[in-house]
Amino acid sequence: MDTTDTCPKCGGKELGRGKQNGYAVVTPTHKAISFGSEVEHVLCTDCGFIIESYVKQPEKFKTK
Numbered sequence: 864m865d866t867t868d869t870c871p872k873c874g875g876k877e878l879g880r881g882k883q884n885g886y887a888v889v890t891p892t893h894k895a896i897s898f899g900s901e902v903e904h905v906l907c908t909d910c911g912f913i914i915e916s917y918v919k920q921p922e923k924f925k926t927k
């Protein structure tokens with residue numbers, strides 16, 4: 864459910880979604896093995912400001 868549809872920086876109304884993976888994944892710092900989780904960004908298509916970011920598998924970051 865999206866509640867944000869306006870860029871807080873420039874007021875732009877067109878927001879896009881982008882996925883980030885590959886070498887730029889966010890990796891849990893407490894895990895020795897190298898795996899990460901895909902990140903999805905909600906960004907302003909006018910100025911490029913990232914409004915929200917989501918990690919796709921947040922459970923990977925639990926320490927217990």
Ligand SMILES: [Zn+2]
Nearest residue numbers: 870873907910
């Ligand atoms: Zn903007």
